[in-house]
Amino acid sequence: MPHALPAAAAVLASIAVAACAAETGLELRVLVQLNQPSADGPAIAQHASETAGVPVRYIAATDDRWHALAIRCADDRACESALQRLRDDTSNYGHVDVDRRRRVHGS
Amino acid sequence: MRHPLLTLAALCALLAPLTLQAPHALAATPAAQATAPAAKAARVIVMYKSGGALMRALSAHPASPRYPQLAATLSQRTGIALTDGHPISERSQVVFAKGLSSAGLAARLAADPDVEFAEPDQRRHIRSIPNDPLYPGNQISATPTVGQWYLRPPNSVNVSAINAETAWTTTTGTSSVVVAVLDTGVRFDHPDLVGKLYAGYDFISDTVTANDGNGRDANASDPGDWVTQAEVDSDPTFQGCDVGDSSWHGTQVAGLVGAATNNGIGMASVGRNVMILPVRVLGKCGGFDSDIIAGMLWAGGLSSNPVANSHPAKVLNLSLGSAGSCTASYTNAISQLTAAGVTVVISAGNAEGLAVDTPANCSGVIAVAGVRHIGTKVGFSSLGPEVALSAPAGNCINLSGACLNPLLTTTNTGTTVPATNTYSDSFRLSLGTSFSAPLVAGTAGLMLSVKPALTPAQVKSTLQSTARAFPTSGAGATIPVCQAPSSTTQDECYCTTSTCGAGLLDTAAAVAAVAPPLAPTAPLSASTANPSVGVPVSLEASDATVAAGRSGTYLWTLATSGGATASFTSAVNGSTATLLPTAPGTVTVTLTVTDDLGVQTAASTMLTISNPPTAVIVPSSATVVAGDSVSLDGSTSSAVGGRSIAQYAWTISSGASFGSFLGATNASTAALQGTAAGTVVVTLTVTDSAGVQSTANSTITVTAAPVSSGGGGGGGGALGLPWLIALAAAVVAVRVNRRRLRD
Numbered sequence: 043m044p045h046a047l048p049a050a051a052a053v054l055a056s057i058a059v060a061a062c063a064a065e066t067g068l069e070l071r072v073l074v075q076l077n078q079p080s081a082d083g084p085a086i087a088q089h090a091s092e093t094a095g096v097p098v099r100y101i102a103a104t105d106d107r108w109h110a111l112a113i114r115c116a117d118d119r120a121c122e123s124a125l126q127r128l129r130d131d132t133s134n135y136g137h138v139d140v141d142r143r144r145r146v147h148g149s
Numbered sequence: 150m151r152h153p154l155l156t157l158a159a160l161c162a163l164l165a166p167l168t169l170q171a172p173h174a175l176a177a178t179p180a181a182q183a184t185a186p187a188a189k190a191a192r193v194i195v196m197y198k199s200g201g202a203l204m205r206a207l208s209a210h211p212a213s214p215r216y217p218q219l220a221a222t223l224s225q226r227t228g229i230a231l232t233d234g235h236p237i238s239e240r241s242q243v244v245f246a247k248g249l250s251s252a253g254l255a256a257r258l259a260a261d262p263d264v265e266f267a268e269p270d271q272r273r274h275i276r277s278i279p280n281d282p283l284y285p286g287n288q289i290s291a292t293p294t295v296g297q298w299y300l301r302p303p304n305s306v307n308v309s310a311i312n313a314e315t316a317w318t319t320t321t322g323t324s325s326v327v328v329a330v331l332d333t334g335v336r337f338d339h340p341d342l343v344g345k346l347y348a349g350y351d352f353i354s355d356t357v358t359a360n361d362g363n364g365r366d367a368n369a370s371d372p373g374d375w376v377t378q379a380e381v382d383s384d385p386t387f388q389g390c391d392v393g394d395s396s397w398h399g400t401q402v403a404g405l406v407g408a409a410t411n412n413g414i415g416m417a418s419v420g421r422n423v424m425i426l427p428v429r430v431l432g433k434c435g436g437f438d439s440d441i442i443a444g445m446l447w448a449g450g451l452s453s454n455p456v457a458n459s460h461p462a463k464v465l466n467l468s469l470g471s472a473g474s475c476t477a478s479y480t481n482a483i484s485q486l487t488a489a490g491v492t493v494v495i496s497a498g499n500a501e502g503l504a505v506d507t508p509a510n511c512s513g514v515i516a517v518a519g520v521r522h523i524g525t526k527v528g529f530s531s532l533g534p535e536v537a538l539s540a541p542a543g544n545c546i547n548l549s550g551a552c553l554n555p556l557l558t559t560t561n562t563g564t565t566v567p568a569t570n571t572y573s574d575s576f577r578l579s580l581g582t583s584f585s586a587p588l589v590a591g592t593a594g595l596m597l598s599v600k601p602a603l604t605p606a607q608v609k610s611t612l613q614s615t616a617r618a619f620p621t622s623g624a625g626a627t628i629p630v631c632q633a634p635s636s637t638t639q640d641e642c643y644c645t646t647s648t649c650g651a652g653l654l655d656t657a658a659a660v661a662a663v664a665p666p667l668a669p670t671a672p673l674s675a676s677t678a679n680p681s682v683g684v685p686v687s688l689e690a691s692d693a694t695v696a697a698g699r700s701g702t703y704l705w706t707l708a709t710s711g712g713a714t715a716s717f718t719s720a721v722n723g724s725t726a727t728l729l730p731t732a733p734g735t736v737t738v739t740l741t742v743t744d745d746l747g748v749q750t751a752a753s754t755m756l757t758i759s760n761p762p763t764a765v766i767v768p769s770s771a772t773v774v775a776g777d778s779v780s781l782d783g784s785t786s787s788a789v790g791g792r793s794i795a796q797y798a799w800t801i802s803s804g805a806s807f808g809s810f811l812g813a814t815n816a817s818t819a820a821l822q823g824t825a826a827g828t829v830v831v832t833l834t835v836t837d838s839a840g841v842q843s844t845a846n847s848t849i850t851v852t853a854a855p856v857s858s859g860g861g862g863g864g865g866g867a868l869g870l871p872w873l874i875a876l877a878a879a880v881v882a883v884r885v886n887r888r889r890l891r892d
Contacts, residue, residue: 069385073439101439102364102443104446104452105451108439109439139477144441145434147496147498148402148499148581148584
């Protein structure tokens, strides 16, 4: 049976999986955009955990809509699935990005 | 009722005003150019004595126009036609005069008892070359001695130099413009950054990578970002990270943007006087989008989480990134920032010719690629259509030994924790597009210093439209033209506008493009500051100027007071004009020079119109016998308007062979001796205390001396005794008369 994910989502998922493996192992940082602004970190993490089906740790906010979370996964496939479940919850999340690591552009 | 000036302006418009075509410092009409160019006006600063009569007199008449009156009074006293210029302080102003040097005018004015000092108002120029010792050609290391080559005007060797030095003649930046450096934090104790840094904030939320013992906090200092092999091997946080010493990357970037300049210490920066807001978003092994974006929003004043930013930045510099597509979170943050007027400058990346990193590939930012000193893409730089323009990134040329074209900037010697503050050089290298971006960010800071209302889109479009074309030769025939990014790396290549942006950053051109045009100058002079009724006054402004490349027009107007009447007898839209006073009082003549952008400068001079003095001659007799004298009395001559007769001058206008003056000819009285029969016309010229003259004539008839009746036939030629007695008496009388006149 062919994979049900759209192509773009599949690409992002693969990036996320790579990030899981390369950077945090079993923990993946994500940036979620809430449809409803909130500053309640624990509640945001709790809701994300219920949606993703994996433990979620609240990290920080960028503003009252965008929040950084760490999702804890058993393996890469679990991370991919958890990320997809968050993205599928469009009633609560406008966007779900991998919270990628950036590096300096000079020596 | 319409304002008379508006009416006059409308009239002038109808008269098709003569046009000033001023390539730079000339503003003469074609007609004026045909005449001999006017001498340059002497320009002097005058300081009046605080307790002097002039200042006391003005204090008694606070409503009178202060500085024109002071200049007019000095004119009266010195006999020099002075034009009042702008005031400098309560007791000082600039004055102009024609026909003598500034030094000569200063000496004349300084002799006035009410003048504390007078000195030439000399032109000064911005010193564009800073005195920072590393700027001209020194480095911490002995060789090479390229100094800060990248800030100087470009030449055949350093093609990509950004020409900041020339931009500094327009602006050296203002401290009201804040450039945020989102990076690893800064070394606040670096001597070339002292006084240039706001406190900033540390947005790194992860305690391990923050390396300062906590998460987000108010301390934006850089504790070091070294990564050890042990950390990579044992800590999942550092998996995939590069082992390395501390970079002091934020300190390097901050130095290029705004290191203290012309302070005699270290280096110069592009932005010079702009202030830096350090926002720490990168720790050990970089930083996460969530912290970077939080820092961006806070830096731009769009977020008060966790504390309000009291120094929001107009420009953000991000010398960071990694591969990937622009994310929704960056798109959201950047759109908010640009909408709020914040310009976001981001380095393209060091992916050796691969695609531009995120977030430089996000819409709305100014992505900056790196070029070599000769203007070709430097090998390590990323490229692609997202790049807005390119700037030097440092390049070494040789593969070992001293790097020949690094970007010198502030840094620290510590390999882990901070050690000694220093500067990068040919061995402690600053290389990367990380250092191209702050050259653009600093330039944006200068642009906003001269035009704060620029939008981010205007900043970007101006940077692009003023960029210099990429070279297409000079690097050798083997160097290829840059191609669109693919999965294949590209080292040095000839840039194109589709791979490296619009061109090479030109700071001077970008600043000049947004700098307000120079206001015209309108120096005017009058042939006299104290004209008399009926005597035309010549007004002249041939030294008026408009900014280079502009043209302009003249407009002469006048305002009268104290019953004065006067009118122009010439056109009022030329570089010269003629005014005819017709009744005593005060007239203020104003010249307005307007350039083709509508920028105006006006200057005024006040003229005090008086009736001329009256010269009167009262002779003791209208006739005189040859050999005798007649006294001439000019003491009833008079002046008006509070003036007095200052000088008398007696001359013979005609008939000089029939008489001559006995004694002085510069007193109120004189004596004329008849020498032979004839008619003598005597002229008295009186000059009043304002220098205005008047004359009077008197006609004196000299008759022949009586002829002797003779002394008998044999005595021809001999005088008889009675005639000898009479002659002796006459000589005595004349001598007595001379003495009296001399007395």
